[in-house]
Amino acid sequence: MIVAVIALGLLAGASGLLLGFAAIRFKVEGDPMVEQIDAVLPQTQCGQCGYAGCRPYAEAIAAGEADINRCPPGGQNGIAALAELLGRDPKPLDPESGIEKPKMAAVIDEQSCIGCTLCIQACPVDAIVGAAKHMHTVIARECTGCELCLAPCPVDCIHMIPFAPSITTWKWTYPAVEVKAAA
């Protein structure tokens, strides 16, 4: 009897130590779910969802605080991807956060730019270069089209230009066929 109690006690103690050690040694930093959600988001960092960027929105979704239909740049495809990831039903985009638009890039009208640096400070991905009282310009390749630079500009010299179709970005479209029911 006493042997059994001691044996079981030792076993329980050893297991407890092992588990305690594993909890410290193999601790997962951050929430892996947040990473996965963040990977699906378009990384525009536009804040239209009401959060300060894609990652905060991902954290809010993971915590169950935000719905999955608040990302206009991701659009319906993005919502579908989130729904698939989280095992929920897709739903239409929340019109409160914005509408889905074709991808665009900001372009500064360099004639009108006064070099105030406000847009540089607003750009979430450092895609605008320039210095105080010198002309600014957008690195088109890095621009995510978040539109955050539009509002601060005091002379309204920034415009959103849609991407021109080119041979390299052209895609075959979904076949436009009407399937007839067999008679």
Add this chain to the structure above:
Amino acid sequence: MSALFPFHGGLKTVRHKTESNQTPIQAGILPPRLTVPLRQHIGAIAKPLVQPGDRVLKGQMIGQPDGYISAAIHAPTSGVVSAVDQQPVPHPSGLSDLCVTIESDGEDRWIDREPVDYHRLHPSELRQTIRNAGVVGLGGAGFPSAVKLNLAGRSEPLATLMLNGAECEPWITCDDRLMRERAAEIVAGLQIMAHLLGPAEVLIGIEDDKPEAIAAMTAACAGTSYEVRPVPTRYPSGSVKQLVKLLTGRETPVDGLPVDVGVQCFNVATAYTVYRAIHCGEPVISRVVTVTGQVHRPGNLEVLIGTPFAELIKQCGGYRDGVERLIMGGPMMGFALHSDEAPVTKAANCLLAAGPAELAAELPVLPCIRCGACMDVCPANLLPQQLYWHARAKEFDQARDCHLFSCIECGCCSHVCPSHIPLVQYYRYAKNEIWAQEKEKQRAEQARQRHQARMERLEREKQEREAKLRQKAPVRTEVAPHLDPLISAPSPTKGEGSGQAG
């Protein structure tokens, strides 16, 4: 004769070779204006070397290869560059691309052409010469040949060098005529390729509906160890992976290249341009194009790159009545041109003026009945029906898992489908979407990293500011009560500095 290893599936197509292969290759006329696209190959677009107003000579390089996988572009005739801008190019989209427009001066004056003794050149110099001559695969893909002629980094020597003269598309005869008329030159080009690659065997695959070409090539190969292998006429035997299987029995792995199984394959016309580049010092500025279908005098023309397609049609007697579509490439794998003003490129092997007889009638699309006919003809051993379901439902991951990217878009499945489903269109759509998504993902990842770097920078700056403030604060409290001259001395400057910062 060695055994053949038939590939899975394929089709017996109705041959239309005799329409265009009865007459010798004609020289194309020199058009007054040539529009030369700077992207005629797979890889990066060539960098323009000329500006409007420049005089150029025939064969002068006007576009420089930009990076390893890229190709040089040359002036097809002498004249004056009138524009370097966006012009319509032959592409399924009908969009424009960067082109050099040359107004011909009618003199057709060459640069100094220097033939090269390739035995004396170091292999890398020889490859460089071929690269500078703008040699790309002329079978239609346009992959830079100099890249394929470099086996550096592969430990095993090449087993087989293969020349593709199968020409399986039912209407195209440009390779057929080239082999009949210029077999010796093709074999001379092949010798240069063999010199670079050092293969154990050299095979030439030609479909057996071209007996004259087989005879001519066999005669030209006399005295060499090169072997001409007639292959049964079965579409798509001219597709690289299928021809490799047919002649060597080796299967190219998924996501792999024939060179992974020890085979390197070139088109016969490519070997011909290698010959021109080395033995004549002439870059690729012309090619043989089959003009066939609803034109008055179908045939093969050797035309300058940049010649508008309309000129070719004119030289072949013009359109007959009832032309509905102009197709570049064959009816199986080609695409409809938006205009006949687009120019001939290195990849343009055939121009088919298609009337109702050449086009498959547009029949109503019916639901898939799961008959499996597509699977029986798929030369890539895929399940076209399964791919169709996934592509149609936009389930791209599943389509990829069913080896969507092994599809060679030969069109056999669409051809046999009793429900007339445009299967290949679905596969092309799915492939394009997957590529676009992939690109989008890369962009997003880049934006994420830039955003993160910015946040870290802002945080660092904030901490630095706070550290400065903290540093300033203790100095003041110390100085005031003790009035120690040693400590108080630097304090005004510090106070000033932080005052500015604040």
